[in-house]
Amino acid sequence: MDGVWEPQQQRSIETRKRIIERAMTLLRERDFEDVSISEICKHAGVSNGNFYRYFRDKEDVLLHSYPEMMDYVLKEEIERGYASPLDAIWGLIGREVEKAYEMGPNVVGQLFRLQLRRNINYTFPKDEDRPYYKWNQIWVKRAQEAGMLHHSYDADDITHSLLRVVRGAAFDWAIQRGRFPLEEVIRKDISALLFRFASPKDADRHTS
Secondary structure, three states, X not given: OHHHHHHHHHHHHHHHHHXXXXXXXXXXXXXXXXXXXXXXXXXXXXXXXXXXXXXXOHHHHHHHHHHHHHHHHHHHHHOOOOOOHHHHHHHHHHHHXXXXXXXXXHHHHHHHHHHHHHOOOOOOOOHHHOHHHHHHHHHHHHHHHOOOOOOOOOHHHHHHHHHHHHHXXXXXXXXXXXXXXXXXXXXXXXXXXXXXXXXXXXXXXXOO
16 A cells, blocks of 8 residues: 555655745745745646645745755765865855855745744754754864864854854845855854864953
């Protein structure tokens, strides 16, 4: 019996993925409010009724796009080899930036808006529970073990700081409709942050 259902299950997975992809294509080019469910269905080649088998509304499509984006980032990165833990941290951040560019400032901005409006922990759940966070934390700890980041800082604090910088830059980029080079800004800010964490906590303490 399981073999009978496999083709249908695969078709369902492909249909759901196609709806998300077509919706993202439309939302990258236009504002969220200007894209209708009927239009998404037309581009995805599904009926309106079939749409509601997979999603409650347009917002639901958008919210489901984020976990799939992060799954892609992780799948691509954990299979790569890196020369150092810091290279791995840069790799994870770089792939997230690439996906942000692929989604576009319109979609990224709507993800932030929905997170705030719905007051939910879907697109950005508690950081410690996210595989993306855990992998960054692993590489931060390894960088500390290798002497690249100072052990006087807590690995969780460093990881949280890295993610806050990326998230804040992405938010600003979305607000400004992509008017500045996101990758360049994040690289500059993260470089400064990593330089600070490479020194002991008391390095910049002033004495009176």
